Amino acid sequence: MKRETIAIHAGYDGDPATKAVAVPIYQTIAFEFDSAEHGAALFNLEVAGNIYTRIGNPTNTVLEKRVAALEGGVDALSVSSGMAAIHYSLVNIAEMGHNIVSLPQLYGATYTLLAHILPKQGITGRFAKTEHPEDVEELIDENTRAVFCETIGNPAGNVPDLEGLARVAHKHGVPLIVDNTIATPILLRPIEYGADVVVHSMTKFMGGHGTTLGGMIVDSGKFPWRDYPEKFYMLNRPEIAYHGVVYVEHYGDAAYVARCRTVSQRNTGSTLSPFNGFLLLQGIETLVLRIERHIANARKVAEFLRDHPAVEWVNYAGFPDSPLYEMAQRYMGSSRCSLLTFGVKGGFEAGTKCFNSLRLFKRMVNLGDAKSLACHPASTTHRQLTPEEQKKVGVTPEMIRLSVGIEHIDDILEDLAQALEKAAA
Numbered sequence: 001m002k003r004e005t006i007a008i009h010a011g012y013d014g015d016p017a018t019k020a021v022a023v024p025i026y027q028t029i030a031f032e033f034d035s036a037e038h039g040a041a042l043f044n045l046e047v048a049g050n051i052y053t054r055i056g057n058p059t060n061t062v063l064e065k066r067v068a069a070l071e072g073g074v075d076a077l078s079v080s081s082g083m084a085a086i087h088y089s090l091v092n093i094a095e096m097g098h099n100i101v102s103l104p105q106l107y108g109a110t111y112t113l114l115a116h117i118l119p120k121q122g123i124t125g126r127f128a129k130t131e132h133p134e135d136v137e138e139l140i141d142e143n144t145r146a147v148f149c150e151t152i153g154n155p156a157g158n159v160p161d162l163e164g165l166a167r168v169a170h171k172h173g174v175p176l177i178v179d180n181t182i183a184t185p186i187l188l189r190p191i192e193y194g195a196d197v198v199v200h201s202m203t204k205f206m207g208g209h210g211t212t213l214g215g216m217i218v219d220s221g222k223f224p225w226r227d228y229p230e231k232f233y234m235l236n237r238p239e240i241a242y243h244g245v246v247y248v249e250h251y252g253d254a255a256y257v258a259r260c261r262t263v264s265q266r267n268t269g270s271t272l273s274p275f276n277g278f279l280l281l282q283g284i285e286t287l288v289l290r291i292e293r294h295i296a297n298a299r300k301v302a303e304f305l306r307d308h309p310a311v312e313w314v315n316y317a318g319f320p321d322s323p324l325y326e327m328a329q330r331y332m333g334s335s336r337c338s339l340l341t342f343g344v345k346g347g348f349e350a351g352t353k354c355f356n357s358l359r360l361f362k363r364m365v366n367l368g369d370a371k372s373l374a375c376h377p378a379s380t381t382h383r384q385l386t387p388e389e390q391k392k393v394g395v396t397p398e399m400i401r402l403s404v405g406i407e408h409i410d411d412i413l414e415d416l417a418q419a420l421e422k423a424a425a
């Protein structure tokens with residue numbers, strides 16, 4: 001099936017109990033066993049079935065199968081937020097003494113997790129000098145357990161060389177784990193370029209309406225865990241935290257995600273609520289349509305800003321003279337994401353004036369909503385940094401970041417025009 005069809009049908013073939021056409025919300029904690037023997041068989045993993053919502057729920061199972069199908073993975077685990085997905089994806093294979101090698105451009109909380117939180121538990125985050133595969137390779141050693149990156153960096157909008165990163169990771173026997181939140185599988189399917197695990201904040205474009213936190217871990221089923229029995233002992237030796245199961249034997253290709261579910265999720269409990277699973281399913285049904293409108297609107301906004309006399313610069317990967325163009329073209333064809341940044345002439349003062357004058361655009365730090373959103377990093381997310389530090393992470397005083405929504409383009413452009421006029425006055 002094509003992605004438009006997968007987004008609407010994958011993972012659900014009608015409810016066997018009621019024949020409900022929409023996916024029911026199974027708002028229940030536990031599921032009844034037919035007998036002591038049936039319960040024992042479920043716990044021994046001899047038969048498939050539901051036990052307790054913390055480790056699996058039928059509403060969420062549909063969502064997991066749907067996202068796995070969109071990404072081309074073998075299975076997936078839904079969790080309560082994007083950050084829970086990123087955390088589990090790393091601690092599933094990294095323990096004390098290990099390290100994760102990451103690209104430098106990261107979502108803020110992911111950077112903090114790798115730079116300040118995991119190190120206190122003995123797992124070190126190592127940040128490459130640049131996004132180039134050779135700078136990543138330089139940091140990999142025998143204690144590295146994964147290479148991590150985002151398929152579209154934020155706020156820069158850079159697409160890294162995924163094939164090059166997969167090549168250096170695989171050469172050293174470690175998986176490439178990628179955060180595909182901003183691209184979504186509609187713009188980019190990282191598994192096709194060698195990614196082994198794909199994580200998502202479902203909170204953004206996937207849900208698409210700014211209502212629901214959620215996360216997802218998709219297992220490509222392609223990483224050869226069995227070839228590294230010492231390095232990835234968690235997947236190759238009997239697991240004391242789960243009935244002595246040997247994941248690569250019992251779960252085959254889906255060993256990695258099965259361990260995320262039965263060790264991390266079961267014992268630390270960042271479970272997605274079935275109601276949120278239901279809302280995310282509603283969002284995904286229109287994902288392709290929404291992304292098409294997002295990217296068409298963003299292109300028009302970028303062109304409008306480029307030609308506007310009050311605008312100093314526009315950073316948009318769709319312009320052939322942009323340094324972001326070549327990689328975006330290679331991995332996303334003619335499509336581009338709907339995030340872009342621009343600078344108003346007149347520095348911080350003009351930047352804030354433009355930002356404060358927006359009427360349709362909501363002033364906030366989220367992205368990927370049906371609504372158009374704007375963020376002024378220098379006065380909010382990056383306020384604590386000195387001007388020098390801001391410059392280092394690519395934030396300038398006048399910079400405004402837009403997440404272009406799916407409203408009518410005339411209304412979006414009119415709002416920007418009146419805000420720019422006020423900034424210039």
Ligand SMILES: *Cc1c(COP(=O)(O)O)cnc(C)c1O
Pocket residue numbers: 081082083084107109110150154179181182201202203204213214215
């Ligand atoms: C928002 C975001 C996250 C975190 O997701 P939550 O669902 O808010 O926990 C992680 N990565 C990227 C790229 C994001 O944009």
